[in-house]
Amino acid sequence: MKRKVLSALLSVAMVATMLVGCGSSSQPAAAPADTAASAEEAQAADAAPAEEEAQTADAAADGDLIVVGYAQVGAESDWRTANTESFKTTFTEENGYQLIFDDAQQKQENQIKAIRSFIQQEVDYIVVAPVVETGWETVLEEAKEAGIPVILSDRMMDVSDESLYTCWVGGNFEKEGQDAAKWLADKLEADGRGDEEINIVTLQGTIGASAQVGRTEGFGSGMKDNWNMLAMQTGEFTQSKGQEVMESFLKQYDDIDVVVCENDNMAFGAVDAIKAAGKTCGPEGDIIIISFDAVSAAFDSMIAGDINASFECNPLHGPRVAEIIQKLEAGEEVDKIQYVDEAYFDTTMDLKKIQSERLY
Ligand code: GYE
Numbered sequence: 495m496k497r498k499v500l501s502a503l504l505s506v507a508m509v510a511t512m513l514v515g516c517g518s519s520s521q522p523a524a525a526p527a528d529t530a531a532s533a534e535e536a537q538a539a540d541a542a543p544a545e546e547e548a549q550t551a552d553a554a555a556d557g558d559l560i561v562v563g564y565a566q567v568g569a570e571s572d573w574r575t576a577n578t579e580s581f582k583t584t585f586t587e588e589n590g591y592q593l594i595f596d597d598a599q600q601k602q603e604n605q606i607k608a609i610r611s612f613i614q615q616e617v618d619y620i621v622v623a624p625v626v627e628t629g630w631e632t633v634l635e636e637a638k639e640a641g642i643p644v645i646l647s648d649r650m651m652d653v654s655d656e657s658l659y660t661c662w663v664g665g666n667f668e669k670e671g672q673d674a675a676k677w678l679a680d681k682l683e684a685d686g687r688g689d690e691e692i693n694i695v696t697l698q699g700t701i702g703a704s705a706q707v708g709r710t711e712g713f714g715s716g717m718k719d720n721w722n723m724l725a726m727q728t729g730e731f732t733q734s735k736g737q738e739v740m741e742s743f744l745k746q747y748d749d750i751d752v753v754v755c756e757n758d759n760m761a762f763g764a765v766d767a768i769k770a771a772g773k774t775c776g777p778e779g780d781i782i783i784i785s786f787d788a789v790s791a792a793f794d795s796m797i798a799g800d801i802n803a804s805f806e807c808n809p810l811h812g813p814r815v816a817e818i819i820q821k822l823e824a825g826e827e828v829d830k831i832q833y834v835d836e837a838y839f840d841t842t843m844d845l846k847k848i849q850s851e852r853l854y
Pocket of ligand 1: 503570573649662665705731756757758759767786787807845
């Protein structure tokens with residue numbers, strides 16, 4: 495563990511200073527160089543698989559692995575599963591890391607507990623995909639006090655003091671919402687329905703999550719005068735809750751034209767509810783389904799003719815966060831806010847081909 499090595503070096507230096515009297519200052523800057531060397535070793539290990547195990551064991555024994563605590567949201571969706579997988583396959587011992595993974599089951603209090611436990615374990619870096627945007631100041635202060643950098647990934651935090659985290663990497667949720675509204679306007683126009691009254695319902699994500707806030711606001715900003723948002727309710731980003739909320743929307747409104755689902759899994763639930771109610775959806779059906787994430791199962795659903803379009807949100811943040819950590823280890827600057835480029839997919843495209851080339 496780098497922090498322990500560092501504090502051991504500091505204690506040795508302090509004792510030495512005390513023995514020789516005052517004057518010389520300690521040089522703890524040696525520690526990051528050690529870690530950079532271990533990262534190179536890890537890369538070399540990648541290149542020479544035969545030596546890999548021995549080197550990893552050495553790194554572990556020397557305490558040279560970079561210890562990363564990841565406070566993950568939960569396991570609520572396909573997107574989340576792909577995101578967890580991305581971290582678990584990136585932050586391996588072979589790559590020079592020890593990953594401490596925590597699944598907060600979509601509860602902020604669990605994430606706060608996880609962060610506190612990472613601080614107690616003196617990890618080198620804390621990575622958080624915050625369930626919601628607000629309420630993080632106290633625990634981030636504690637991490638700062640302990641000198642542990644906090645990297646945000648996926649969802650954002652809304653904190654008064656931005657120096658409480660090192661940087662953030664993720665999708666541009668507001669843009670995704672804007673793109674979805676623009677896609678709908680273009681589609682309605684192309685279908686000759688540009689001037690028609692259009693009734694929309696939205697299955698929102700976890701309220702207060704930046705993925706929910708951004709998508710709701712982004713879509714809202716693209717609403718046309720002849721579009722009515724009949725209702726918006728959270729489906730907690732899960733298929734079962736999405737289905738439940740859609741069932742209740744269908745009971746309340748018999749003239750829904752469009753369902754905006756703030757992730758693919760809620761869209762799968764919505765499709766089930768619509769079919770169970772004897773209605774049709776998708777490109778050949780009565781109700782247009784717009785979704786977000788573009789996970790592989792959403793391609794299946796579009797190919798099956800159930801969902802019209804899915805706006806991509808890339809979950810493969812493991813390598814991106816690793817790159818940030820390597821830069822920090824090398825003493826380099828990192829960009830505070832790092833957006834990932836994203837596209838969208840709809841049933842006018844060659845979805846089978848596109849799906850076969852995607853990683854999630
Ligand atoms: O859209 C959803 C997941 O924060 C971008 O969280 C992420 C969202 C994603 O549960 O499927």
